[in-house]
Amino acid sequence: YDAGSDNHSIRHHLKVSAKVKGGEEWEVVEEPEHDIFSYLDLQLCLLKKKSKLKYTRWCCHRNAAISESEKRISDWEGDFDFLCGYVGFLGYGLRRLCDVKSCGVKSAGKLVHPTRVNPKADESKSSCHIKGQCNNNDAYVPDSAFLFADRVIVWDHLEKKIYLLVWTKTGGNAAQAARSWMSNVQKTLIIPDTKVVVKGSPKVEPQEVEPPRNSEQCIVLGVPNDKEVLISSIPDDVYVKQIESCLALIKMGETYEVCLTKQLYSTVTVDPSKFYELLREINPAPYGAFFEINPVRSDEAIGIDCSHSNRGTSSFAICSSSPERFLRVNRNGTVESKPIKGTIKRGRNVAEDLELAETLRSNVKDRAENLMIVDLVRNDLGRVCESVSVPKLMQVETYETVHQLVSTVTGCIDTERYSTLQTIRAAFPGGSMTGAPKLRTMKIIDEIEPCERGVYSGSLGFLSINGAADLNIVIRTAVITPNGVTVGTGGAIVALSDPTEELNETKLKAEALNTSMCSYIIKHGGV
Numbered sequence: 001y002d003a004g005s006d007n008h009s010i011r012h013h014l015k016v017s018a019k020v021k022g023g024e025e026w027e028v029v030e031e032p033e034h035d036i037f038s039y040l041d042l043q044l045c046l047l048k049k050k051s052k053l054k055y056t057r058w059c060c061h062r063n064a065a066i067s068e069s070e071k072r073i074s075d076w077e078g079d080f081d082f083l084c085g086y087v088g089f090l091g092y093g094l095r096r097l098c099d100v101k102s103c104g105v106k107s108a109g110k111l112v113h114p115t116r117v118n119p120k121a122d123e124s125k126s127s128c129h130i131k132g133q134c135n136n137n138d139a140y141v142p143d144s145a146f147l148f149a150d151r152v153i154v155w156d157h158l159e160k161k162i163y164l165l166v167w168t169k170t171g172g173n174a175a176q177a178a179r180s181w182m183s184n185v186q187k188t189l190i191i192p193d194t195k196v197v198v199k200g201s202p203k204v205e206p207q208e209v210e211p212p213r214n215s216e217q218c219i220v221l222g223v224p225n226d227k228e229v230l231i232s233s234i235p236d237d238v239y240v241k242q243i244e245s246c247l248a249l250i251k252m253g254e255t256y257e258v259c260l261t262k263q264l265y266s267t268v269t270v271d272p273s274k275f276y277e278l279l280r281e282i283n284p285a286p287y288g289a290f291f292e293i294n295p296v297r298s299d300e301a302i303g304i305d306c307s308h309s310n311r312g313t314s315s316f317a318i319c320s321s322s323p324e325r326f327l328r329v330n331r332n333g334t335v336e337s338k339p340i341k342g343t344i345k346r347g348r349n350v351a352e353d354l355e356l357a358e359t360l361r362s363n364v365k366d367r368a369e370n371l372m373i374v375d376l377v378r379n380d381l382g383r384v385c386e387s388v389s390v391p392k393l394m395q396v397e398t399y400e401t402v403h404q405l406v407s408t409v410t411g412c413i414d415t416e417r418y419s420t421l422q423t424i425r426a427a428f429p430g431g432s433m434t435g436a437p438k439l440r441t442m443k444i445i446d447e448i449e450p451c452e453r454g455v456y457s458g459s460l461g462f463l464s465i466n467g468a469a470d471l472n473i474v475i476r477t478a479v480i481t482p483n484g485v486t487v488g489t490g491g492a493i494v495a496l497s498d499p500t501e502e503l504n505e506t507k508l509k510a511e512a513l514n515t516s517m518c519s520y521i522i523k524h525g526g527v
Helices: 036-049 092-097 175-188 215-221 236-251 272-282 350-362 365-382 420-427 438-448 498-524
Strands: 009-012 016-021 025-028 051-059 064-071 084-089 144-149 149-156 160-171 259-267 289-293 316-320 325-329 336-338 342-344 385-399 402-413 459-464 469-472 476-479 484-493
Touching: 009 342, 016 144, 036 064, 036 084, 036 092, 036 420, 084 289, 175 272, 236 259, 236 438, 236 498, 259 365, 259 438, 259 498, 272 316, 272 365, 272 476, 289 459, 325 420, 325 459, 336 342, 336 459, 342 350, 342 365, 342 498, 350 365, 350 385, 350 402, 365 385, 365 420, 420 459, 476 498, 484 498
Parallel strands: none
Antiparallel strands: 009 144, 016 025, 051 064, 051 160, 084 144, 084 459, 149 160, 259 484, 289 316, 316 476, 325 336, 325 469, 336 402, 342 402, 385 402, 459 469, 476 484
């Protein structure tokens, strides 16, 4: 990586090599000296020392600018932490940079390895194969991608104020360009005089809502009956056998909890921004996000494309309606994680909704899942924090289509020894997407799951110049490429799990995405 480059686009591919030892073991080719974590860490450190922030506050009520100022990054005292910086995602594949060296799958043996969709290799010649994407839709999506946002529009929904932020180098001559951009944006800002509603915030107590639309209703409204919108990469009976494999390993004492996942896909061509508008309406969520990358010339990309040296990355977009926070780090070094374990559907009326919420709250299996992951997250944060606490344990939060069992883990980072990126690395990937114990369970997942998860199970969010960060867990998310759509779903397997119930839970979690796809086809059509 070119740490001195001024380019603002980063794409990171891991080069994976299979080295068979006795037909079973796999190794990873050594990474460049600066991997994506250390590269971002270095860049943010350099940017913070040699930059300043120019900003304008805009009042939505009066539709006019109310103040303009310029400050050093370290002097910022505003109500939000994103002061320009990197925006992007860390895919689940980056677990290989976080103490996990297993990356392929072993010979099938007693474990279930269903045939991959669109396999690229003839596995008949070997008992091993390199793990690939579940389908061709993700063929060009990197393991991580970040954009450097040096000009940002921040909308404070509650205060009805807009901030225009511009990052500039200290002593540089970019001040005039910054003023010009702010002036142009202000001329185009027309804020409608309507009530602003913040969607997606969880409710502690269930409230009466219109029953969510489902895929069957959408089919009645006009989606062809003979065309599945989201197709599972793994047949239901095979997924059940994978669950049984997990239960057998739990019984043997190899693990306590396994987050088993699968991928759904569609070849329908989707306009990402229009799809995301529908997803936000159907399934609003507090950590939702829209992130889109378009092709860049090879001389504009930062980094080395190790695994696909002769081809560039195509356009792709991530449309996320995630209810889960991976990590939030504020400018003072306080870190928060909100792992979710435990899901149940919404009720058709208030009485049923309350009953279902209470069922989730008292469910022994769900509480066991949640408690194990809370302990795991406490351990992850304890590696870099001076103190760790759990202010909220197993609280029911209510969203548009489901109730969730959520805990909150907080800590104070030892900022003299650890940076924000080092904290993220210590906890990545989020424990709610792995299981416990973490390292051993991730290796088990590599053995059982036939394909890479890609963006799914990773984290999406921002890394601010001032050291703050906010990243979600990539669940309830669609990855869109010119070839189609991919959606991940799954659930935690513990000793008390029932295979059929676990299978049904994966379908419940994917329902909002499936409904959004149906709605998109009805409204915009699809190829």
